[in-house]
Amino acid sequence: MSDLVRRAEEWLAQDPDPETRAELQEILDSGDAAELQDRFGAKLEFGTAGLRGELGAGPNRMNRVTVMRAAAGLARRLGAGKHVVIGYDARHNSDVFARDSAAVLNGAGLRVSLMAHHWPTPVLAFAVRHLDADAGVMVTASHNPPRDNGYKVYWGDGAQIVPPLDEEISAAIDAVGRVDGLPLGDEWETLSDAAIVEPYLAAVSALPLGDARDLRVVYTPMHGVGGEVLLRAFTTAGFESPSVAEAQFEPDPDFPTVAFPNPEEPGAMDLALQMAEKVGADLVIANDPDADRCAVGVPIPDGGFRMLTGDEVGGLLGEYIINHTSSPDRLVAASIVSSSLLGKIARAYGVRHAETLTGFKWIVKAGDGLVYGYEEALGYSIGSDQGLPVRDKDGIGAALTVAGMAAQAKREGRTLLDLLDYQAGKYGLHATAQLSFRVADLSLIVDAMERLRSDPPRTLGGRTVLSTDDLSMGADGLPPTDGLRYRLDGDARVIIRPSGTEPKLKCYLEVVIPVTTDTSTARAQAVHDLSSLKSDLSMTLGL
Structure with a gap:
């Protein structure tokens, strides 16, 4: 003392x-x-x-x-x-x-x-x-x-x-x-604004956005600093200025309308989604408070909206960018905890693909010719044949590109949900989910990782664990990191790692379901399988 x-x-x-x-x-x-x-x-x-x-x-x-x-x-x-x-x-x-x-x-x-x-x-x-x-x-x-x-x-x-x-x-x-x-x-x-914001806006408005602009967007900056810059980015790029969730537009360090200022958290998107229904929006976009992440919501056929997962947006943007770039040596990259879909898309187009450790500090260093990188936690870096204007995740450049992609689909009589169904039919339905455990005592996470290393599970979600990779020893040529990866039969995967920024243990789940009849059947199967994995993991971890 x-x-x-x-x-x-x-x-x-x-x-x-x-x-x-x-x-x-x-x-x-x-x-x-x-x-x-x-x-x-x-x-x-x-x-x-x-x-x-x-x-x-x-x-x-x-x-x-x-x-x-x-x-x-x-x-x-x-x-x-x-x-x-x-x-x-x-x-x-x-x-x-x-x-x-x-x-x-x-x-x-x-x-x-x-x-x-x-x-x-x-x-x-x-x-x-x-x-x-x-x-x-x-x-x-x-x-x-x-x-x-x-x-x-x-x-x-x-x-x-x-x-x-x-x-x-x-x-x-x-x-x-x-x-x-x-x-x-x-x-x-x-x-000043002229010294740095205007050059940034010029750079992101020059991304491969296509020429379709008919789109009604609702936007929230989640009480953060993205609002002014995003609205200017949309008008600079020729889009109609989005409608905004006014109660969340001005920066406020207390984030009064949300429990956590993260678009992924339950309830955080409620105000924007309510406004989107009211105005009949084609698209809902949210940034997190520092605007490096981008969340996307879309209308569903029976009414209402649903938020797309980071992996769903990641796959859509990946194929879009590949289709809107032409460099013969271009590269796309995703973190190890993101969906395996991007790799399959890249192989289908004959484009190089890299898998990196979690975090954009690794993604943007994936190699020369990088035109796109993403991680499942709503982070995307959009580029062109000239490279990435921002060598980090960029929620504003991503928002513009999602808008361009959605406007092009609308012109063709399709929606982003239609594009997701197309990808599922072509590459298999890659369904992902995350299970997180927030703790007050970080030793609980250390203990959980030690238990898993000393006594690894033999089955998860009714699937046999085919192999276990201790990522702290390095795997697939990647630098060591604290994490475990389980490959399961039936083309499924689980990765468990402590968060690098929050007191959380994070579990990343993926199942790949072939689409043999229709996507709705495959999606129902995926929901069931992911639920089984979550239940087993919760019991195994004991947190």
Whole structure:
């Protein structure tokens, strides 16, 4: 306890934020040992996703001290004279953390360009290459709960950092002393809308969108920062401006209308879907709060709407992009937990396909000639024969491309559901689902993974487990990662891995059902099979 108090008092002495100082002083005054242990017994680890965690005082929280240390470590790794672009979303303290980063980096002798406004993550990722910067920082926690914030680092290639860069930056952060001794600068460039947003809009509106534009769209930015930029993107590309879910349009860090600001969460899309029914929309589009993800909803024949899965959209976009590009050496890629459908589509067209570890930091490094990449968690990077304008997931470029694809289908008298049925008939119905377990204690996830490794299941969902791959040992030429993959008889697959950004254990399920008569029969079979897999996994994991 005495060591925790000493560390807390040292932290308090250097903290420039009166709110977290008061918060920490109250904890010290109360003598709350458990709270001190939680905040000072561990620290947020800087990894390939940068930093992400709950706001509050202490090294195990996101705060100004944590951010200034991260910026100082990044500055040490880069060296004086390098150029860093900084962006931020509208979460609590995002603008403060961005300015603190600018001050620390500039004080260390680096050139800094700070965005003038809270803009989407893909705008920052685009800006790194557009401005020929050496690195980028985006202050965001994406779709995490309101009390979280984060710090994402990009390198000069416009992609998120990967090992060993994360380890090198982490080591440099650990070597940083007290932040009240850091030299601070105030001579940075402020990036205007014209300097960066307009070039980004020009780039995404030049994607292969086709020429059909007759489409009625309803849109929600989920209280995030995508709204203004997406509406401008649609009009720049020649589409009618979408109708918006007004209650969710303005950025709000408390996300008052949703339990979690993630389009995949139950209830998050209710307002947009209600509006879509009211106006008779052809398409519903949602971004998550930093607009790097894109969710898609479509009307169903009997009335109402349904949300497409990330894998359904991923397969549709994959075939669309292949049909709208012509480079003979083009490549499409998806993460290992995404559907196997994209690989089958690529083989049918004679196009190269790559499977990567989870995360766009790996997807965009799949190889030369990459024109499209996706992951099942609603992330898509759309390109052309000239490559990817954004080397990260881009919810706005994806929204435009989905709109172009839907408008073309409408012109032909079809819908996205018709395109899904076409793919099912051609490649087999690839049905996927996810099972997630959110925990308060991360040791529960560690224990679950250890149990699975020591006593692997022999059957799942009534199917025999044919093989087990421990991804921590590396598999199929991929770098090691904490995960397990089970291949089941009857062309099915299960992958289990801890989330890299949330306290969750995630299970990714896929069954492939041949379409012999009609897709409705195959879909019913898939629902049954996925349900059986979920039941078995829940019992096996015991979470």
